Amino acid sequence: MRKFIILLLVSAVFSASAQQSKFKTGIVVTNTGDTLKGFFYVKKDPGSRDSLRYRKTLQSDVVSFAWSSLKYFGTPGEDDYLVCTVKRNLEYIDPYAYNIMLQDSIITEAIPLTPVFKGKHLSLYKYYGPSDYFFISDGVKVVQLVQTYRYLTTHEKYFSPGLLPRYFINYIFRNQLFEFFDFDSDRKMFNQLEKTDYLEYPLKSLISKMDKKLD
Numbered sequence: 001m002r003k004f005i006i007l008l009l010v011s012a013v014f015s016a017s018a019q020q021s022k023f024k025t026g027i028v029v030t031n032t033g034d035t036l037k038g039f040f041y042v043k044k045d046p047g048s049r050d051s052l053r054y055r056k057t058l059q060s061d062v063v064s065f066a067w068s069s070l071k072y073f074g075t076p077g078e079d080d081y082l083v084c085t086v087k088r089n090l091e092y093i094d095p096y097a098y099n100i101m102l103q104d105s106i107i108t109e110a111i112p113l114t115p116v117f118k119g120k121h122l123s124l125y126k127y128y129g130p131s132d133y134f135f136i137s138d139g140v141k142v143v144q145l146v147q148t149y150r151y152l153t154t155h156e157k158y159f160s161p162g163l164l165p166r167y168f169i170n171y172i173f174r175n176q177l178f179e180f181f182d183f184d185s186d187r188k189m190f191n192q193l194e195k196t197d198y199l200e201y202p203l204k205s206l207i208s209k210m211d212k213k214l215d
Contacts, residue, residue: 026075028054028065040073042112067110082125085110088144092131098166100149101130113142117204119211122180124204134203138180145173147198173198181210189213
């Protein structure tokens, strides 16, 4: 019995230590304008029930914030996370079965965005969901860069032998980026745009060059 109690106490200490190690030093800014200094970490829950956990000190009680109540959290200059309410398309390709998931599904909700690139004029953000979704900001608005899909028609399948690809990609984001840069006036940038895929590195490379040319 004594050994069991000791083991229970040790487990509790390790559990508390593990909980504390999740927290990062930083600030949390709420929609009401309050700036809270302390410690935070993102609690991953099923579906859209993610939330932010905050403590004023590591010994303080934990306070939970829904994304809809926040504007920002992070460690300024290191890890800056923008929280905003955006309309977004949920479509993505299942990486194993290559099926189109959540086709034609659109939702408006508050989500945390992770910075990929922050420039003088333009910034690129990522949202980690069942697939990576990307967003661009010009300092005034935040817009999702959209890529959608459709299955091949019977006629297209006939002239596309083999199992893959089974879908056609709509590179909507390439047209969206014309709102932020005049690609028609820069042939080199236009060519890069046409080759840019909906992936972190290609998008970061393109948008960082767009940002520099806007000086």
